[in-house]
Amino acid sequence: MIQIEKLNQKYGGTQILWDLNLEVEQGSCTCIMGRNGVGKTTLLKCLMGLLPPSDGRILFEGKPIEGSAAQARAKLGIGYVPQGRDIFPLLTVEENLLIGLPARRDGLKKVPEKIFELFPVLRDMLHRRGGDLSGGQQQQLAIGRALVIDPKVLILDEPNEGIQPNIVRQIGDVVTRLNEEDGLTVILVEQKLGFARRVGKEFRLMQKGSVVAADRMANLDDGLIRQYLAV
Amino acid sequence: MKQLLLSGCLLFCLLLVSTTWAQSESAPAAVDGLLQQLTEASLREVGSVVEQLERTGGESMRPLFETMLAGDLYYHRQTGALMAVDKNAEGDRIGRDVFSGADLGVQSRRDIKKIRVNNRLRGQLRDTLARLDLRHGSTAEQRAAVLAILDELTEQNMRLLQRVADTDVNGELRELIGLAEAMVQLRDSSDRVVRIAAIETMSGRLENPVRNQLRRVVNDERESDAAVKAAAQKALDRIDGRMAFFGSMEQLFFGLSLGSVLLLAGIGLAITFGVMGVINMAHGEMIMLGAYTTYVIQQLMPNAIEYSLLVAVPAAFLVSGSVGVAIERGVIRHLQGRPLETLLATFGISLILQQAVRSIFSPLNMQVVTPAWMSGSLQINPVFSITFNRFYILLFALAVFISLVMILKKSSLGLNVRAVSQNRNMAKAMGVRTELVDAMTFGLGSGIAGVAGVALSQLTNVGPNLGQSYIIDSFMVVVFGGVGNLLGTLVGGFSLGVANKFLEPATGAVLANIIVLLCLILFIQKRPKGLFPQRGRAAE
C-alpha cells in the first residue's frame, strides 16, 4: 500500500533520514520503533506531506505522492494523529471533528456515529473547547478526528504519551478493532514495548534515519531490542 | 435722487400694505418697473426691491423668488429681460421665462448676467417665501413658515398668522400659532395674569425663540414684575431640563455614530488581523480603495446617483476583495508563520497603493456625492435631530457586522479559517485547503474593508490619505475588543465612540481623545487580553 524508496530528509544542514526504505502492506498494522531522535516523527511528517523530502519516492497505492500537498494526501485517505496531538485548541470538540468532513470521499455531511461509538467521551464533551480537554481526552479526539476523513491508512505518532492506563488499553483495543474488523492499515510509532507487542502485527526498527530491521512482531526478540532500543 | 425715489416708493407701499395684500393676485404694471430695478440695483439695494415685489406681486412673484433663491436668475445684458437660466447636460445655458416657464433658447455666456444674491438676500427670500407658504403652502410648509415667523413677531406677521388661524388648520399648526400669540402677549401685554398664562403656554417648548424670549424676560433689568420673572425662570428651567435630556440623547447618538465608524473601520481588520493574524498595515488602503470605487461608480452613473451607493457596495467588496486576494497570493502567502513580517510587507504595500491612487486619480480629494436620501436630518424636535447619513451608516455597520458573523458561523470558511490560524499543519493534514482558505479569508477581510470605504466616503475625504487616518483607530478597536473576537470589535467600537462623545463637551475633541487613549492603556492593564479575551488553557 505504501512504499517509501530512498527517502532523504534534511533540516537545513543536518540530514535526518538517510536513504530510508519502508514498505507497508495493505491491512497491516506496522509498528515503527527506535530511540529518541532517530527520525520517526520526521518520517511520518514526510509521509503526510508536512515536510518536503529532499529526495526519494513515496508511493501510495502504487501512485507517487511525494510531490503532492498534505491536504491532497488527506483526501487520498491518509489519516494522521500527530505526536503531541495538535488539537485545535480553541475549536470545540465538535468543530475539531467537523473540520475533516470535506476531505471524505463519500461527501458525508455529519460526523459518523462510529466515532462516538469508539470514543463515548467525545459525545459528552462535544461543546467544550478542544484545548480544555485533558490529555487522554485530547488523544481520543485526535484519533477520532483522523477517522472522520474515512482514511485508508491511519498514522499514529506515539498515541499513548501521557495517557492513563485504562485509556491506553482502550486505544489499543480501538486500533486493533479498526485494523482487524475494518481492514484499516495502521502505521504506529510506539516506544512502549508492551503496547507495541499487543497492537502491532509487524515491526520496523529505525536507527540513524533508516530502517534497519523489519519483521513480524512475533519475531521481535531481545537481541534486536538490545541492539536498537537500548541506550 | 434714485435713493430718495426708492424710499418714497417704500413708504407708499408700507401705507398700502393691507390693501395690496388683498389684490396681489394679478401683477400690476408697477411690478415691471420693480423688475427693471432688480437688474440695476446693487447687492445692498436688491433687498428693498424684493420687499416691494412681495407687496405688489404677492404669490405671483413666487417663481421669481424661487429662481432667485436658487441663484438661477439672470438678465439679458442688452434687453434687460429677466430669465431663469439652467445648465443642461452639455453645459449649455438654457434660458426660461421666469413666470411662464417658456423656453427662451440657449444663451451665450457673454449676453447674460446673473442677478447676484448673497446670504442676507437669501435669508430675506426665504422669509418672503415662508410668508407666501403660510397662506398657500402645504401643511408642512405652513408649519415651517410659522416656525420661521416665531423669530420675527411683527404686527404684520401676527395679522398674517391670525388670518391663517381663522382658516381651517390642523391642531398642531393651531398650537404653534397659539404659541406665537402667547409670545406676543408676554412681550406686549401689561397684564400680569395674561403674561403668566402666556408663560404657561410657552413652558417646556423647545423652539429657540421661545427660550430666547424667556431668557430676555429673566435677564431684563427693567422687568419689575417678580411673579412674571419667577414664572419665566420656572418655564426656562423646564425647557433646560428637557434640553439636557435631549442633549444627552444627542450625545448618545453621536457616540453610537462615531462607534459605527470605528466598527466599520475595524471590522475588516478583525478578520485579517484578528482571525488570520496578519498585521495588515494596508488595511486602511483597502478602505480607501472602497471609497475610490464609490467615486468611480458615481462617475459611471452620473444620472443615477441615488442608486450609486447600492451598486458601490458590491463593487467595492469585489475591488478591495480582489486586491486583498492578490496581496495574499503574491506576498502574505510567502510569510506563513511569520506574522511580524507581514507588518513590514503590508506597510510596503500600503505605500504602493497610496502612491498608485495618487498617480491614477491625482493627489486631490475626489468628490463623492451624497444621495438625497442620505442628506439632511430627521428633526425629532427643535433641539434633537438625527442626521440621515450617520443613521444609515450606523444601520449599515450593524448589517455588515451581522452578515460577517453569519458568514463565519454558517459557512465552513469560518471553521476552516480558525483551524488554519490555530494550527496550519494540522489543518492541512485534515485535508483543509489552507491556501484557498487564506486567500478567501484575506479577500473577505479586505472586501469588508472596501465596503466600509463606501460608507466612509459619505463622511469624509476620498483621497490618498483616507486609509492612514483610520489604521490606528482600527487596530485600537480590534485590540481593545480582544483579538480574534468579532463581538469584541463591535462592543469596543461603540464603547470607544460613546466614551469619546460624552467626554467631548467637557474637554474638547482633542483632550477627549487623549483621555480615552489613556483609559485604554490603563484598561489593558486590567484586562491584558482586551474586553473579550480568548479563554481556556490554549489562550495562555
Added chain:
Amino acid sequence: MRRDTAWPFLVPRRRSVDVSKQVILYLEDLNVSFDGFQALNNLNLYVNDGELRCLIGANGAGKTTLMDVITGKTQCDSGSAWFGQNIDLLAHDEAEIAQMGIGRKFQKPTVFEAHTVFHNLELSLQGSKGVWSALTAKLSSSERDRIDEVLKVIGLEKLRFQLAGALSHGQKQWLEIGMLLAAEPRLLLIDEPVAGMIAEEAERTAELLTSLAGKHTVIVVEHDMEFVRSIARTVTVLHQGSVLAEGTMDQVQNNPDVIEVYLGEEV
C-alpha cells in the same frame, strides 16, 4: 494574626524553608475552577521532606493544575498551600516560589529553543536571578563543572552546543530534567518525565529520581505504571480534583476504585 500576614514587609525577603515538622508541603482544602469547571475540589495533601511521592490519576484529574497552584501559576479559589512551616505559597508569585526552591518540569517539554543546551543549563543554575547580577554574571569553574555533570547525567554531552529548538521530543524531556537538576531545588515537581522515552531511558530516569530523593523532595506525575512501580514508595491517586486513595503501590493497585477509574480491569 500571623506576623507575615499583617506586616509582610517586616519579613526578611529570602528565607529558607522551615521543615522542622518533617513536612515540606501542606495543601489544604484547595479549590480551583475554570469557567465553572471544578478542577481541584477540596484537595488535601501533605508531603514529607525528602520523600519521593508519585501522583497518579486519570487524565484531567487535576494533577497538572495542582502543580500550577503550588508554583503560583494558577490562583486557587480557596484553600491554603504552605511550603514547610513558614512559607505561604499563595502569597508569592512564580519567580519567588522558584527562588525559594521549588522547581518544576512541565508536562510538555519547555526549554529555551533559541539557546544551546549548555546555555539552557547555565540559565537554570542556582544563584541570584536579579537583573544586575545577570548582567555581571560570570560562569565560575564550579558552575561549569556542575553543568558538565548534569550534561553527563542527561546524556546530552555531545549536543551541548546544539540549539535546544532542534532537539527531538525525548531529548527535550531530558534537557528539561537537566535544567531542574542544575537548579537544585528543595522540592521538584515533575510532570510526566518519561512520556516518549523508551523503556531503558525510563529506567535511567527512575534511577535518577530515586537518587534525588532524600536530599530533595520529589513529586512525580506519571501514567506509566511500570515506571511508577519502579520508584514508588507512596502513591497518591487523584480523581476529579480530590484525593481518591493514598498508600503504597500495592495498596493502590488493588483499590477497586482506582482500578475502576484509572487502571482498568487487569493490570
Added chain:
Amino acid sequence: MSAARKFWTSLFNLLTELRQPGRGSSWLVGILLITTIAMSAANLLLPADSPLYVSTYTITLMGKYLCFAMLAMAVDIIWGYCGILSLGHGAFFALGGYGMGMYLMRQIGDRGVYGNPDLPDFMVFLNWQELPWYWFGMDQFWFAVLMALAVPGLLAFVFGWLAFRSRVTGVYLSIMTQALTYALMLAFFRNEMGFGGNNGLTDFKDILGFDLQADGTRVALLLVTTLLLVIAFLSSRAIVQSRLGRVIVAVRDTEARARFLGYRTERYKVWLFVYSALIAAVAGMLYVPQVGIINPGEFSPLNSIEVVVWVAVGGRGTLYGAIVGALLVNYAKTRLTAIMPDAWLFALGALFVIVTVYLPSGLAGLLQRFGGQQNGKSASVEAERESSNKPSIGMREVNA
C-alpha cells in the same frame, strides 16, 4: 581580474566576519568610526572645490542617519531580543528631542524675533506672560540633558512597570505603545501644552555656545553622534552577550519557563525597556540640533512603525542589522525623493515587500546565508522556523 577576485573574497570574508556576533560587529564599529572621521576631516580640511570634499549637507545627513540608526538599535534590543514589539518608540525619541529642543530654545535668548529674553517666540505671540514651570532650568545644558533622559526614562518605567506587571504581551502591548505615542502626539499638538504646538521648537541658534550653523559644530555633532552610537552599540552588545542577554532571549521565547526558574521576568523587561527608551532618547537629543526642528510629528505612530520597518529590513535580533537597515532605508529615501519625487513610494514600498519575501531575516539574514555552508546550525533553526507553523518571535498569541 585578480584584484576583483581579491575584492570579492575580502568582501566575502568581511560578511562572514559580520555574522559572528563578536568580531563582526567590531568591524562595524570600526567602519563607522573611520567613515565619520574621514568625512569630518574631508569637510573641515579640504577646500570646497576638491573632488573629495564632503559637503556640510552630507555631514548633517549622515548625522541624522546615525541618530535613526541609534533609534533603530533601541527598537531592536527590545524587539529582536525580548520580543517586545514597540510601535511607540518614537515617543521616547521625541521626548529626548524635546528636552534638547527646550535647551536650544532657551539658548536663543533675546535673539528671537520679538527679542524677549525669556520667552520663546511662540509664547510671545500667543500672549503668554511667563515661562511655564516645566521650562525652568532648561537653559542649563546639564539639567536639560538630565530631563531629556529622565522624562522618557520615567515614562518608559511607568508604562513598562504597569504593562509588564500585569503581563500585557504581544499585540496588546504593541498597540498600547502605539496608543501612548498617539496620545502624546495629540497632547503635544495642543498649543496649551507650551511646546509650540504643531510648529514645535525650531530656529535654534547655538549649543553650548557654539554656532549651530558652523561647519565645525556640525562635524562635532556628527562625531559625538557616532561616538555615542558606538558606545550604545558596544554596551548593548555587552548586554546581549551577557547572561542578562540570554535571560532576555529566554523571556522572549518561553517567558513562563524563565519565571519558573526564578527570574522575575517583568523586571527584566522593565529594565530593558527603560534602557532602550534611554537610547532612543539620546538619539532624539542628538537628532534635534542636527535637523534643527522638533515637532509633534515625531510622535506620529507611523514614524514608529517605520523604525520597526528599518529594523526588519536590516534583520532583527542582530543589533548591527538595525543599524544597517536604518542607514540603508534612509539613504534610499533621501536618494529616491530626489531622483524620482513622483514615484519613490513605489520603490520604497517594493523594497519592503521584496526584503520580507526574499530575505526572511532581513539583510543580516542575507549575510548569514552567505556563510550558511560552513555553519549549519543557525540555518537549521531558520529552516525550522520556516517549515513549522510556530509563530515567530514576538507576538506569539497572534496565532494562538
Added chain:
Amino acid sequence: AETIKVGVLHSLSGTMAISETTLKDTVLMMVDAQNRKGGLLGKKLEAVVVDPASDWPLFAEKARELLTKEKVDVIFGCWTSVSRKSVLPVVEELNGLMFYPVQYEGEESSKNVFYTGAAPNQQAIPAVDYLMSDLEVERWVLAGTDYVYPRTTNKILEAYLESRGVDKKDIMINYTPFGHSDWQSIVSDIKKFGSAGKNTAVVSTINGDANVPFYKELANQGISSEDIPVVAFSVGEEELSGIDTGPLVGHMAAWNYFQGIDSEANEYFVEQWKTFIGDEKRVTNDPMEATYIGFNMWAKAVEKAGTTEVDAVEQAMIGIEFPNLSGGVARMNKNHHLSKPVFIGEIQDDGQFEVVWETDGVVAGDAWSDFLPGSRDLIADWTAPIKCGNYNTEAQACGGQAE
C-alpha cells in the same frame, strides 16, 4: 552655470500632497512658459523637484540639498507654516531665496523669503469687517485647526472683535486636531451657540482634510448659510473640488484671488493651466496665483538685477510690480509681503466662488499684526537703513534678527 535652477520644495506625498502637488505643477508650468519666452538672462530655466513628503525635518534637509547640492538659484516651496519654519534657518544660513505662496499667520519676515500669500490683515480682518457691516453678525465662532496659523489669526481676530465692541460671551473659540473627522458635537455646539437670537457666523481656519467632514456635517445638521454662514480662510476651489458643494451654497471664503474672477489675464491663466495639466476639470486657486505672482516678480527682478545672485535679486524684488490675475497690480513691499486686493466669495453649486464683496484697492500685507501686543510696534523693512525683519519702532532698533 548653464541653466538657472529653480528648486521646487512641495510635498508630493504624505498628508500635504493634496494641496502642494498643485503648486509644484504650477511652478513647472511657469518655468515652461518662461523658457518658451526664451528663459532668463539668455539662459534656460531648469526645475529641480524634490519631495519632502510632508515631513517637516525633511523639508529642512531637502532645502539644504537644493541649495548645496543642486545649487538652485531660487526655491518655490512650502505650504504649512511649520514646514516654512523648518526651512527658514537653512535658507538663512545658506543665503538662499525662497518664495512662500500660502496665506499665513504673519509674525515673520526674513531677508531670504518673499511672502506672496496673504498676511492676516489681507484676509481675516476684511472678512470680519464684511460680516459685521453687511451681514450684521454679532456672535462669532472662531473654529480652527490647532496650529499656529489659526491660533494667531484667532488671537488677532479676538483682539480685533473686542476692539469693535463685541462681548467676550459672544465669541466661541474651538480648536480641533489636523484631519479631524468627527464634527458631530462641534457642529451641534455651533448650532446651539447660534440659536441665541443673534446673527451668528463661523470664521473658519480649519485646515485641509478636516473641511470636507466639517461641511458635510454642517449640511446634514441643517445649518444653512443663511442661518449661520461660514467664512473660511483655507478653503479654495481646490478643496471644494473634493466636496459635493450643493448644500454649501452661500458659505464664504476670503482670498486674494478666485478662479471665477472676470479678467482677461485670469481667463488666460485658467486656460493655460487646464492645458498644461491636461484636465478640463482642474481648478485654480489663490496659492497658485501667489505662486504665479511670485514667479513673475522673481523673473522681473532677475532681469532687473541682471543676475540671479541672491542679495541683488532680493533688493531688486522690493518695489517690483506685477499685474495680478484679478485685474489690479500687485506690488512687493519693503517687508517682503505683497499688496493685493481682498475678495469675499460665496460658494456656488458648481464649486466656484462668486465675489460678493471686495476691498476698494489693494491692501498691503502686514508682517507684524497691529492687534497683538508683542508685535504692535514691530515693522519689517528690508531697505537701507533699517534692513531688518523686526524693527521696533518704539525702541528704534532691530530685535534678535538684526544682522
